[in-house]
Amino acid sequence: MPEPTASFQSFVGVDLHKTTVSLAAVDPAGQPIARLTCHTKCVERIERWLAELPPPVHLAVEAVTFAEWFIDRFGPVVARIDIAHATALANLRGKRRKTDRNDAMDVAVRLSRGDCPLGWIADEDVMQLRKLGRHWRSLSRTLSRTKHGVRSMLDAANLKGPTLNGAAMHKWLLAHGHLLKDAQRLAFEDLLDVILLLERKRERLKLAITAANRAPRFDALTTRLRTVPGIDQVAACVIAAEVGDFDRFPNADALEFWAGLTPDNLESAGRVTSGHITKAGSATLRWTLGQAAMCLCRSDAKLEARRQRLIRTRGRPRANVAMARHLRRILFAMTRDGTAYERGDSGGEATNHTANANRARMSKRSQRSKQAA
Numbered sequence: 001m002p003e004p005t006a007s008f009q010s011f012v013g014v015d016l017h018k019t020t021v022s023l024a025a026v027d028p029a030g031q032p033i034a035r036l037t038c039h040t041k042c043v044e045r046i047e048r049w050l051a052e053l054p055p056p057v058h059l060a061v062e063a064v065t066f067a068e069w070f071i072d073r074f075g076p077v078v079a080r081i082d083i084a085h086a087t088a089l090a091n092l093r094g095k096r097r098k099t100d101r102n103d104a105m106d107v108a109v110r111l112s113r114g115d116c117p118l119g120w121i122a123d124e125d126v127m128q129l130r131k132l133g134r135h136w137r138s139l140s141r142t143l144s145r146t147k148h149g150v151r152s153m154l155d156a157a158n159l160k161g162p163t164l165n166g167a168a169m170h171k172w173l174l175a176h177g178h179l180l181k182d183a184q185r186l187a188f189e190d191l192l193d194v195i196l197l198l199e200r201k202r203e204r205l206k207l208a209i210t211a212a213n214r215a216p217r218f219d220a221l222t223t224r225l226r227t228v229p230g231i232d233q234v235a236a237c238v239i240a241a242e243v244g245d246f247d248r249f250p251n252a253d254a255l256e257f258w259a260g261l262t263p264d265n266l267e268s269a270g271r272v273t274s275g276h277i278t279k280a281g282s283a284t285l286r287w288t289l290g291q292a293a294m295c296l297c298r299s300d301a302k303l304e305a306r307r308q309r310l311i312r313t314r315g316r317p318r319a320n321v322a323m324a325r326h327l328r329r330i331l332f333a334m335t336r337d338g339t340a341y342e343r344g345d346s347g348g349e350a351t352n353h354t355a356n357a358n359r360a361r362m363s364k365r366s367q368r369s370k371q372a373a
């Protein structure tokens with residue numbers, strides 16, 4: 001349970017930037033006590049300023065992507081530290097002039113009144129696992145772009161080429177490298193080195209994520225998440241680290257909004273137009289849900305049929321986002337009820353639709369092969 005505001009004697013609001021930081025302190029009545037604006041490198045000065053305030057001190061720093069160092073450095077100095085929700089504060093600002101000093105004072109005053117919108121700070125274990133997952137996404141995206149470059153080069157040379165993994169590409173280069181021009185062969189060799197390096201780094205990172213998965217606090221959740229087809233050990237750890245505690249969300253809609261999967265609807269003259277998703281949350285979580293949703297659709301004919309219907313009516317990108325949103329609701333229900341994933345009834349219409357779609361694709365491929373021959 002959070003401590004009541006009456007137990008604190010000082011409330012500090014922080015407006016943090018990459019090179020400067022503004023701090024404002026107020027008493028329980030909301031009256032200013034002290035202010036400080038300095039460079040972010042002056043950590044001893046900030047620590048002395050906080051130590052001079054009447055204890056205990058409750059501090060809130062406005063949410064930014066680089067606030068982790070501030071929380072780690074000054075969390076032990078104060079009695080309590082929180083993240084202030086930047087978007088909610090901006091909505092509450094009204095017509096007040098926006099300056100760093102005013103923003104810091106606004107956070108401090110709202111903190112003293114108990115109406116400051118606060119976010120969730122992950123503990124050290126969750127934060128470390130989150131960093132591993134985000135590094136996994138970065139390596140995976142780089143590997144995907146590199147493979148796309150190889151495929152584009154092979155298409156330009158009118159060569160089918162190998163399966164795009166390091167071992168197969170190396171064998172193909174030794175056997176068929178003479179089919180490439182000198183510049184293409186040089187580019188192929190360089191891209192092959194990049195792919196081999198990324199595959200090796202990903203294997204090492206996978207071992208680190210797997211080791212973190214064995215911790216008792218993550219084991220039960222990730223085991224339940226892995227019952228969903230398409231969610232392996234890495235994806236389960238990434239989802240568990242990015243979401244944290246599922247119980248902090250009152251319903252599935254709150255989790256959807258937090259993940260940035262809610263459509264940003266535009267309303268004008270009584271007409272509502274569905275826009276792009278807000279992307280307000282973790283990009284790594286959205287990427288992982290999208291990847292897992294596509295794997296789940298490939299293993300479940302009913303979901304694939306639903307995705308194909310959405311593709312015909314709304315287009316492929318929106319259909320894929322809709323399936324990621326559907327998977328997120330499934331995961332929320334699983335964690336809420338403490339149950340494993342159960343495959344729905346795929347029979348009848350869905351199965352026939354998917355089979356017909358597969359036969360149509362195979363027919364088109366055979367026709368193209370005959371025309372090429």
